[in-house]
Amino acid sequence: QQQVKQSPQSLIVQKGGISIINCAYENTAFDYFPWYQQFPGKGPALLIAIRPDVSEKKEGRFTISFNKSAKQFSLHIMDSQPGDSATYFCAASGGYSTLTFGKGTMLLVSP
Amino acid sequence: ETGVTQTPRHLVMGMTNKKSLKCEQHLGHNAMYWYKQSAKKPLELMFVYNFKEQTENNSVPSRFSPECPNSSHLFLHLHTLQPEDSALYLCASSQEATRGTEAFFGQGTRLTVV
Numbered sequence: 543q544q545q546v547k548q549s550p551q552s553l554i555v556q557k558g559g560i561s562i563i564n565c566a567y568e569n570t571a572f573d574y575f576p577w578y579q580q581f582p583g584k585g586p587a588l589l590i591a592i593r594p595d596v597s598e599k600k601e602g603r604f605t606i607s608f609n610k611s612a613k614q615f616s617l618h619i620m621d622s623q624p625g626d627s628a629t630y631f632c633a634a635s636g637g638y639s640t641l642t643f644g645k646g647t648m649l650l651v652s653p
Numbered sequence: 654e655t656g657v658t659q660t661p662r663h664l665v666m667g668m669t670n671k672k673s674l675k676c677e678q679h680l681g682h683n684a685m686y687w688y689k690q691s692a693k694k695p696l697e698l699m700f701v702y703n704f705k706e707q708t709e710n711n712s713v714p715s716r717f718s719p720e721c722p723n724s725s726h727l728f729l730h731l732h733t734l735q736p737e738d739s740a741l742y743l744c745a746s747s748q749e750a751t752r753g754t755e756a757f758f759g760q761g762t763r764l765t766v767v
Contacts, residue, residue, distance in 0.1 A: 574753020585743050585758030586696070587655065593753070631696065638751045640686070640709060645695040 545569055546634050548644025555651050561619035563630055563647045568613065571637020575608065577617045578631040578643075586631055590617070622651045656680040659744050659759035666734065667767055674729040674762045676744030682757075684750035685727040687719060688743040690761070696743070702727060703750035734766045 547566045555561045567575075576591035592599045592606040592615065599606045605618040619626055632644040657678045666672050678685065687699040701709035702721040716738075718730040727744055741763050747756040 572753075576755065578758075583760070585655065585657075585745075585760050587758065588755045591755065635751075635753045640698065640701055640750050641747075641756050642698075643696040 545639075545642045546632060546644045548632050548647060550647060551645065552648040553650070555619075555622045555649065557622065557624060557651055557653050559622050559651075561617075561622045561626065561649055561651070563617045563632070563649070564614065565616065565632035565634075565644050566612075566614045567634045569634070569637060569639060569642075570613070571639065572634040573636035574634065575606070575615050576633050576641075577604075577606065578633060580629045580631065580646075589630070619649075622649075624651045624653050627651050655757045655759065657744060657746055657757050657759035659742075659762050661762060662760065663763045663765075665765045665767060666731070668734060668736070670734075671730070671732040673731065674742055674744075674764075676727040676729075676759055678725055678727075678744075678746040678757070680746055680757060682746040682748055683724055684747045685721060685724070686745040686747075686750075686756070687727065687729050688745060688758075690741040690743055691739075700729075701750050708750055731764075734764075736766050739764055739766045 577589045578586035579589040580586040603620045608615045630647045635641040660675045684703045689697045699713045700719040720728040741761045743761045744759045745756045748754040
């Protein structure tokens with residue numbers, strides 16, 4: 543049973559455009575929702591995270607939107623740049639459950 | 654540099670070999686993890702150690718054997734592996750296993766089983 547569903551599997555965005563990646567979760571005990579960024583040959587690194595007491599968190603060009611009632615959260619990358627090309631993973635944890643990852647989204651930002 | 658160091662970075666082994674992967678964290682964390690990352694598959698959690706005690710084993714075949722001698726070191730002992738075990742093996746650490754805190758990953762060991 544996949545507890546965190548991520549879409550799309552891959553995404554191509556023009557430079558300067560907005561990249562949007564969506565995730566949905568099932569476990570209502572989850573209370574921590576991070577996004578990880580992974581470049582080829584590297585381990586995943588935390589990009590931004592949110593807790594359910596807020597509906598949105600912004601750090602620079604990266605924004606998480608969180609909808610607790612729908613059990614969904616999304617990552618928005620504004621003004622996408624070629625250097626943002628990477629694989630992005632959403633994740634969730636909480637309620638004695640360790641970090642559970644989505645399947646990942648390969649983002650390509652074309653120049 | 655994330656504070657989590659994995660060695661070796663690359664490993665090629667035959668199906669009859671025995672090898673070990675090593676992970677060390679310098680972050681003072683109490684939880685350590687092994688993940689398997691295969692092409693086109695999600696990160697698969699293999700083992701979790703919380704305060705040196707194994708708390709999760711996600712139906713991992715016995716040819717993979719973890720060891721956590723202290724909260725800073727984690728090993729994955731490998732023996733009689735199969736070609737389908739070829740993957741990137743990632744180690745991670747966090748403050749605690751069940752609290753929602755950031756997990757820091759190492760760069761991984763790229764394992765090829767021939």
